[in-house]
Amino acid sequence: MxxxxxxxxxxxxxxxxxxxxxxxxxxxxxxxxxxxxxxxxxxxxxxxxxxxxxxxxxxxxxxxxxxxxxxxxxxxxxxxxxxxxxxxxxxxxxxxxxxxxxxxxxxxxxxxxxxxxxxEPQPTPAASASAAATVKAGPLLLCPGSRTATLEGRTLDLTGTEFNLLEVLARGAGHLISKQELSQRAFGRPLSPFDRRIDVHVSSIRQKLGTRGDGRSWIQTVRGMGYQLVTD
Structure with a gap:
């Protein structure tokens, strides 16, 4: 139990x-x-x-x-x-x-x-399957099987919810992802009106990622629409 x-x-x-x-x-x-x-x-x-x-x-x-x-x-x-x-x-x-x-x-x-x-970490049947399941977006590497993430070789200390959100953004790196889609894919339910949980979690992820070499955030906001993970 x-x-x-x-x-x-x-x-x-x-x-x-x-x-x-x-x-x-x-x-x-x-x-x-x-x-x-x-x-x-x-x-x-x-x-x-x-x-x-x-x-x-x-x-x-x-x-x-x-x-x-x-x-x-x-x-x-x-x-x-x-x-x-x-x-x-x-x-x-x-x-x-x-x-x-x-x-x-x-x-x-x-x-x-x-x-x-x-x-919860999702077990994979073999090491090769685990490697194939990794998500790479520029210098960001996520391993859903072990639920670990690194950026430029630095381990990120993410909560389970933060990992889910970052995985969705990484899989769609370079593309705008709406808050509604983030909520559906990361939480499994639609985002209700005035619900700020996405914004708060993304803010925490930003702090943990730090800034890029050009001083910008890795996660860009498109006001009123959603978020985009940039890798170039």
Whole structure:
């Protein structure tokens, strides 16, 4: 069973979610404060973390910040409905996605499965198959099998969601890719109005790529339309 860590101070909610997750082939464990959440996320062997933003003492945002200092474990944030500041901050710190509260257990499970599908390494039957699956765009090299990426020989420290987005851009290097297409191919769902998750993730990827020799960003924005990875 897939191990899921729930970090939320709502004891009744997490107890209900643990029961529901068990029916969906997930092994859920709950902790109820940020300090315990950090310790469990870093040492518990969990496949994914569900993290509530609104917690006393140590907030979900600070908990995520501490997790991301040492781990790339996928994180799904639970945010207050309509609170765009927390959502953007969470994504900027490396959250893979968010779900507004209250949400149904079914929606939560669907999001968990979607994140795990796009962040888990995909095994290949042989080394030759793995080599053939690499994506090269100028000095950028991505290996989807191992979910590793290098730029000019430098290893990039990407979250699973960032890797997915960069892979889509690399496969279409030199061509404009709309935000809607990025969302469909990287997240597996359409981009809703006023959703800024693409912009926040791309901003983080830009920082990790650094600038080209001419001072430009590797990822160019076409305002109102989308993004393009440049390699020449």
């Amino acid at each position: 897939i191990k899921v860590l729930l970090v939320d101070d709502d004891v009744d909610l997490t107890a209900m979610l643990v029961e529901y997750l068990a029916q969906e082939n997930f092994e859920g464990h709950a902790v109820h404060n940020g300090e315990d959440g950090v310790a469990a996320a870093l040492g518990g062997g969990y496949a994914i973390v569900v993290l509530d933003v609104m917690m006393p003492r140590l907030s979900g945002i600070e908990t995520l910040r501490r997790i991301r200092q040492s781990s790339r474990v996928p994180v799904l944030m639970l945010t207050a409905r309509g609170d765009n500041i927390d959502r953007i901050t969470g994504l900027d710190l490396g959250a893979d996605d968010y779900v507004p509260k209250p949400c149904s257990p079914g929606e939560l499970v669907a999001r968990l499965r979607a994140i795990l599908r796009r962040t």
